[in-house]
Amino acid sequence: xAHSTDKLQTVPDIRDMLTRLISLPSISSASPDxxxxxxxxxxxxxxxxxxxxFAVEILEVPGMPGKYxxxxxxxxxPGGLVLSGHTDTVPFDDKRWQSDPFTLTEKxxxxxxxxxxxxxxFFPLAIEAAKAFVDQPLQQPLIILxxxxxxxxxxxxxxxxxxxxxxxxxxxxxxxxxxxxxxxHKGIMMERLRFDGQSGHSSNPDLGRNALEGMHExxxxxxxxxxxxxxxxxxxxxxxxxxxxxxxxxxGGDNPNRICAQCELHFDLRPLPGMNMETLRxxxxxxxxxxxxxxxxxxxxxxxxxxxxxxxxxxxAALVKACETLTGHTAHAVAFATEAPWLQKLGxxxxxxxxxxxxxxxxxxxxxxxxxxxPTVDILRGLIKQFCL
Numbered sequence: 001x002a003h004s005t006d007k008l009q010t011v012p013d014i015r016d017m018l019t020r021l022i023s024l025p026s027i028s029s030a031s032p033d034x035x036x037x038x039x040x041x042x043x044x045x046x047x048x049x050x051x052x053x054f055a056v057e058i059l060e061v062p063g064m065p066g067k068y069x070x071x072x073x074x075x076x077x078p079g080g081l082v083l084s085g086h087t088d089t090v091p092f093d094d095k096r097w098q099s100d101p102f103t104l105t106e107k108x109x110x111x112x113x114x115x116x117x118x119x120x121x122f123f124p125l126a127i128e129a130a131k132a133f134v135d136q137p138l139q140q141p142l143i144i145l146x147x148x149x150x151x152x153x154x155x156x157x158x159x160x161x162x163x164x165x166x167x168x169x170x171x172x173x174x175x176x177x178x179x180x181x182x183x184x185h186k187g188i189m190m191e192r193l194r195f196d197g198q199s200g201h202s203s204n205p206d207l208g209r210n211a212l213e214g215m216h217e218x219x220x221x222x223x224x225x226x227x228x229x230x231x232x233x234x235x236x237x238x239x240x241x242x243x244x245x246x247x248x249x250x251x252g253g254d255n256p257n258r259i260c261a262q263c264e265l266h267f268d269l270r271p272l273p274g275m276n277m278e279t280l281r282x283x284x285x286x287x288x289x290x291x292x293x294x295x296x297x298x299x300x301x302x303x304x305x306x307x308x309x310x311x312x313x314x315x316x317a318a319l320v321k322a323c324e325t326l327t328g329h330t331a332h333a334v335a336f337a338t339e340a341p342w343l344q345k346l347g348x349x350x351x352x353x354x355x356x357x358x359x360x361x362x363x364x365x366x367x368x369x370x371x372x373x374x375p376t377v378d379i380l381r382g383l384i385k386q387f388c389l
Contacts, residue, residue, distance in 0.1 A: 011048045011131065014373060015111075017124035019104040020044060022113040028067075028088035028152040037066030038148050041087040041120075045070055045146055048127055052134050054144065061159045067148040069156050071166045074130065075138030079169035081387040082143045082348060083129075083380065085122040086150030086157075086339065089115040096364035109370045116368040117356025122174030125355065125373060129380035138388045143168055150339055154308060157339035161346055170319045170387050171343045172380075174354030175336075176361055179375060181323035182352040183331040184237060185338060187310035189269040189277055190248075191284070193218060194300040195292065199261035208259030212252045214295045215263040219247065221287040222267065229280075235272045237333040244270045266304060270335075273312035308337040311344065319349045319387075326382045327353070334358070353379075 012020070026038040046056045054072040061067040070087075092101050092114055099105040101114035115121070126144055133142065143166050148156030160166070175182075195214045200207030222245060230242040245267060252263025271280060285301055292299035313320055313331075320331045331351065336358055343350045355372040 011051060011127065014124040014128050015104070017048065017127065018111065018113075018116065018121055021120040021123060022104045022115055023102050025102060026088050026115075027091050028149040029091050030152055031091075034091045035152075036088075038087040039066060039068055042068045042070045042146055045072070045087075045123060045144070049144060052127075052130065059159070059163070059165070061148050061156050064149065064155055067156065069148055069160055070144075070146040072144040072146075073141050073166070074134065074143075075141040075388065077138070077140040078167075079387070080141035080143055080167075081383060082145050082166060082168045082171035082343070083122075083126040084145040084147065084171055084173045084339065084343065085119050085126070085354075086147045087120070088149055088151050089118065089120070090151050090362050093364060098365055101366075106370075110367040111370060112365055112367045114366060116360075116366055117176040118358075118361035118366065119175055119354060119356070121356060121368045122354050122376075125376045126174065126380060129377045129384060132381055133384055133388065136389065140388045141168065142384055142388045145171075147339060153305065154339060154342070157342035158306070161342040164346065166346070168348055171348040171350045172319070172323070172354075172383060173338055173340055173343070173350065173352045175338050175352050176356030176358050177334070177353050178357050179327055179353060179355055179372060179379060180329040181320065181327060181331040182334050183315065183317070183320050184235075184273050184312040184333040185310065185336060185340070185352070186238065186243070186270040186272055187275070187277060187308050187341075188337045189271065189280065189307045190304040191267055191269065191281070192264065192300070192302050192304050193267070193284075193288065194262070194264040195295075196262050196298040196300070197260065197296070200259040202257040202259055205259065208261065209296050210259050211263040211297055212260035214291065214297045215250070215252060215265060217291055217295075218265070218288060221291065222247070222284070225283060225287065229275075233272050233275060235333070238272070239335065243272050243275060244268075271310050273310040275310060277307055277309055309341040311338070311340040311350070313344075313350055317349050317351075319351050322383060322386050323351055323353055323379075326379045
């Protein structure tokens with residue numbers, strides 16, 4: 001599998017690669033006004049990876065025109081290592097940026113730009129790490145994976161899980177963790193609960209069915225469930241050791257002297273590893289259905305989005321041990337969610353670790369510390385040596 005150095009010279013260096021990726025808008029958002037295709041980013045990655053000898057597959061995300069996943073594979077075999085990142089960024093407020101979000105700007109040994117740490121910066125570093133192995137006979141494949149829409153729907157990773165791709169044994173997701181390995185995170189559920197009753201004059205409660213009173217009772221049931229879950233589940237690896245349930249917003253009624261005909265609540269639930277999202281939803285439904293029937297209210301209970309399952313890789317897993325050895329840090333837990341649960345569904349031993357700080361993600365003047373560039377390349381090369389050679 002020899003590739004000439006002439007071919008490699010067509011692949012830019014780290015700075016040039018990141019400059020190009022940052023210049024390509026690839027915002028994903030539930031708002032159509034903000035949402036962009038990620039096609040240009042995916043095609044750019046393919047343009048760099050193919051001359052290195054990677055076999056590149058570009059897959060359109062079903063039902064999402066203009067959204068693509070990329071699977072680039074070097075070598076072959078039954079196992080292998082996946083270096084995974086998402087190609088999209090969050091929206092931005094240009095009035096709060098001190099530089100152009102789409103121009104890589106160097107200042108104080110930092111690279112500023114939208115997506116520098118979350119997480120376009122990971123791709124040039126993964127490609128730089130891979131350059132050292134293009135002329136070596138890999139025993140197991142090295143796969144660079146680029147996904148769509150992580151910041152909004154996570155449908156890119158979801159589509160890969162449904163398609164059963166890629167096939168490998170280990171996966172590192174390069175989200176910003178300051179190069180500290182992460183082996184677990186909570187899930188995210190955002191749910192909608194609505195009661196529809198009957199309006200009527202407030203002077204006689206019998207003229208209607210009050211949805212707001214039904215919701216008052218439902219709030220008590222939800223808080224009771226929260227207490228039960230927090231008494232039953234605890235994980236000391238997390239700063240907030242228990243599952244949380246946040247009552248986020250509520251709307252209902254239209255006038256003080258009318259019986260409230262409709263009331264809607266949106267709430268957020270963060271389950272710990274080991275808690276099943278469908279089981280939690282069923283437990284909520286089991287409390288709400290009798291309440292709605294007794295009060296003669298129509299009940300709607302549904303997710304606001306499909307949710308992200310909680311994630312955990314065992315502390316003694318081979319990938320966890322390898323990353324701890326290479327970084328000098330013990331694997332830990334984080335509060336933010338990633339695509340890890342879908343890579344796990346593919347049967348991959350999965351860990352989250354990458355350059356940059358999550359504190360910079362989704363912020364104006366997002367940056368990547370230049371001091372983390374070479375350490376990232378070194379760590380990734382160490383992983384490739386261990387799991388591909």
